[in-house]
Amino acid sequence: MTQNGQNGNKPTIMIVDDEEMVITSVKAFLQLETDYEIRGFTDPEEAATFAQSNSVDVAVSDYLMPKMNGIQLLAKVKQAQPEASRVLLTGHADKQSAIQAINQVALFQYLEKPWDNAQLLLVVQSGAERARLFRDLKEKVEALDTANSSLKTVQRRLIQAFL
Amino acid sequence: MSVPTAEVHQFAAIGRLLAGIVHEINTPIGSIFSNTDVILRSLEMLDPLLAENTPESLAKARRIVETCHGLAAVDRIACERIRSVIRGLKTISRVDTGEPRKVNLNEHLRDTLKLTQAEFRKRITVDTDFGDLPEVECYPQMLNQVFLNLLVNAGQAIEGEGRIAVRTRAEDPYVHISISDSGRGMTPEQKAKVFEAGFTTKPVGEGTGMGLAIAREIIEEKHGGSIDFESSPGVGTTFHIRIPVRQTRSVGK
Numbered sequence: 001m002t003q004n005g006q007n008g009n010k011p012t013i014m015i016v017d018d019e020e021m022v023i024t025s026v027k028a029f030l031q032l033e034t035d036y037e038i039r040g041f042t043d044p045e046e047a048a049t050f051a052q053s054n055s056v057d058v059a060v061s062d063y064l065m066p067k068m069n070g071i072q073l074l075a076k077v078k079q080a081q082p083e084a085s086r087v088l089l090t091g092h093a094d095k096q097s098a099i100q101a102i103n104q105v106a107l108f109q110y111l112e113k114p115w116d117n118a119q120l121l122l123v124v125q126s127g128a129e130r131a132r133l134f135r136d137l138k139e140k141v142e143a144l145d146t147a148n149s150s151l152k153t154v155q156r157r158l159i160q161a162f163l
Numbered sequence: 164m165s166v167p168t169a170e171v172h173q174f175a176a177i178g179r180l181l182a183g184i185v186h187e188i189n190t191p192i193g194s195i196f197s198n199t200d201v202i203l204r205s206l207e208m209l210d211p212l213l214a215e216n217t218p219e220s221l222a223k224a225r226r227i228v229e230t231c232h233g234l235a236a237v238d239r240i241a242c243e244r245i246r247s248v249i250r251g252l253k254t255i256s257r258v259d260t261g262e263p264r265k266v267n268l269n270e271h272l273r274d275t276l277k278l279t280q281a282e283f284r285k286r287i288t289v290d291t292d293f294g295d296l297p298e299v300e301c302y303p304q305m306l307n308q309v310f311l312n313l314l315v316n317a318g319q320a321i322e323g324e325g326r327i328a329v330r331t332r333a334e335d336p337y338v339h340i341s342i343s344d345s346g347r348g349m350t351p352e353q354k355a356k357v358f359e360a361g362f363t364t365k366p367v368g369e370g371t372g373m374g375l376a377i378a379r380e381i382i383e384e385k386h387g388g389s390i391d392f393e394s395s396p397g398v399g400t401t402f403h404i405r406i407p408v409r410q411t412r413s414v415g416k
Binding site (some may be wrong): 018019021022024025026028029032064065066091112113114115116117120 | 189190191192198200201205234237240285
């Protein structure tokens with residue numbers, strides 16, 4: 001699996017949880033296991049602002065947070081970074097409301113606390129790979145669109161030349 | 164009404180809090196699991212780095228040791244969090260023996276608040292204003308149950324975000340405890356029925372309608388104290404409890 005995201009940069013993983021300890025633990029683990037860029041946020045609003053102006057490959061968010069819940073945050077991430085893989089990492093008590101909202105943001109994965117590191121790693125790696133494939137696909141579709149429109153121009157000119 | 168009924172109600176109140184407590188404990192446990200993983204893996208990496216003994220390998224080893232220090236500190240905070248939740252549970256699950264005991268009610272309120280915090284943490288801000296209290300001769304577990312009930316009620320009265328204020332004062336010969344919420348408040352009809360057994364505004368399964376009836380029995384019959392409240396719709400509710408510092412009468416009969 002290649003670990004390069006868009007523009008040949010390292011994939012960027014965003015971890016959002018109002019509990020500092022979760023960010024510290026997940027960050028230490030992912031830094032040990034991957035060469036990804038890991039960004040942690042305890043404030044979902046700051047995380048949303050970051051996603052507006054920075055490329056994000058995987059967004060991992062808690063559900064219950066002050067100001068904004070995880071679904072609201074992931075919806076904002078989806079808007080700003082449609083290719084990013086969205087992951088909810090949440091406590092058991094939030095499950096009911098979280099599941100109801102899952103369809104709203106087309107969640108990539110749902111993880112429960114206490115989380116399993118091996119599973120988290122797998123989800124983050126496959127999420128990053130998925131985001132890369134989406135971006136590649138988007139680029140190819142765009143290239144096809146460009147080729148298609150130049151073909152049409154040529155075709156129009158040809159038709160004009162013969163008429 | 165007898166004490167076993169009160170105990171059954173206490174279990175119901177704890178049941179409602181359990182979901183919150185599970186969540187409160189799962190976060191630190193997740194952290195500890197993850198950190199232990201990382202620390203073990205890091206230790207495995209240390210040996211070869213030290214054996215290599217180059218400036219680069221030693222610098223890397225130092226970084227690994229620093230990371231492990233940081234994670235161990237997080238583990239400590241995580242264990243602290245779990246311990247404080249368990250301490251609250253222990254306080255609430257103890258059973259009163261026959262004789263009243265002398266206790267500091269501020270400590271008991273703090274322990275009870277630890278339990279409700281699991282449920283309130285992200286939604287409700289709890290302000291505490293504890294005055295210096297003399298030791299009160301009482302049945303502490305029964306009082307904890309009353310506090311728990313009033314706090315759970317206060318939390319349920321608040322839709323969305325809000326505040327709960329807990330205040331204690333010595334007002335010789337009583338100790339005065341007040342619990343206020345910024346919740347929806349009560350209508351005059353609701354106010355008239357508050358202490359009636361079986362009266363509840365909550366959906367089936369959420370309230371038994373016994374909480375305040377039992378609270379009144381515990382405060383007035385068991386302790387010779389008083390419980391009353393003020394409430395206005397849209398503003399909130401404040402409960403006042405006054406417990407005599409000494410039990411001069413024959414209590415518990």
